[in-house]
Amino acid sequence: MLKIAVLVSGSGSNLQALIDARLSGQIVGVISNKPGAYALERAQKAGIATAVIEHKQYPDRESFDDVMHQQLLDWEVDLVVLAGFMRILSAKFVKAWEGKMLNIHPSLLPHYKGMHTHQRVLNTGDVYHGCTVHYVTAELDAGQALAQGVLTVSHQDSVESLANRVHVLEHLIYPQVVEWICSGTLQHTPNAVLYRGQVLAQPLQFCQR
Numbered sequence: 001m002l003k004i005a006v007l008v009s010g011s012g013s014n015l016q017a018l019i020d021a022r023l024s025g026q027i028v029g030v031i032s033n034k035p036g037a038y039a040l041e042r043a044q045k046a047g048i049a050t051a052v053i054e055h056k057q058y059p060d061r062e063s064f065d066d067v068m069h070q071q072l073l074d075w076e077v078d079l080v081v082l083a084g085f086m087r088i089l090s091a092k093f094v095k096a097w098e099g100k101m102l103n104i105h106p107s108l109l110p111h112y113k114g115m116h117t118h119q120r121v122l123n124t125g126d127v128y129h130g131c132t133v134h135y136v137t138a139e140l141d142a143g144q145a146l147a148q149g150v151l152t153v154s155h156q157d158s159v160e161s162l163a164n165r166v167h168v169l170e171h172l173i174y175p176q177v178v179e180w181i182c183s184g185t186l187q188h189t190p191n192a193v194l195y196r197g198q199v200l201a202q203p204l205q206f207c208q209r
């Protein structure tokens with residue numbers, strides 16, 4: 001059974017979706033860089049170990065990441081799932097977890113890397129928006145995309161409504177991708193990502209009107 005750690009900074013609705021999905025892997029721990037994150041309460045309610053590692057208490061990114069790395073090793077983690085974890089990770093940490101660390105981002109990558117994605121989509125007048133689950137690499141929001149949730153932007157949409165609608169998609173696709181990894185349906189190999197034994201050339205797409 002795959003051992004999973006979830007890294008959070010905030011509300012943790014994606015963590016909740018992962019808990020509720022009853023994955024065939026086990027969420028062995030949740031790390032937050034913010035002591036007050038509601039995600040910690042969600043984890044505790046589900047009986048999952050938590051660790052608060054406050055980035056402010058460390059002189060630089062690498063020493064903060066080293067402490068997280070050690071915690072992940074202590075929990076014997078196989079898969080790291082970033083779920084609203086709002087810290088940029090050091091190249092060394094990313095390298096150590098290459099092919100074993102996922103992120104979810106609220107845009108259809110490669111569009112709108114970084115912050116304020118919903119506002120930027122509205123500013124541009126895009127027809128489509130959504131979220132992407134991808135492997136984490138040293139470059140921000142640039143690792144291979146595995147799945148995307150796609151929605152059609154309506155004239156009535158605001159930043160808030162888009163955030164809510166994207167969250168619905170996130171809660172659908174993130175547990176699905178994690179389960180594919182737990183079950184071996186999705187495999188990271190040195191040459192390619194395989195989905196059901198075939199090279200995954202494009203992210204799998206889930207659409208919502």
Ligand code: GAR
Binds near residue numbers: 013014
């Ligand atoms: C999610 O929308 C996720 O896509 C985003 O943070 C939110 C966390 O929500 N992540 C990023 O922007 C990462 N670049 P949650 O705490 O309710 O799961």
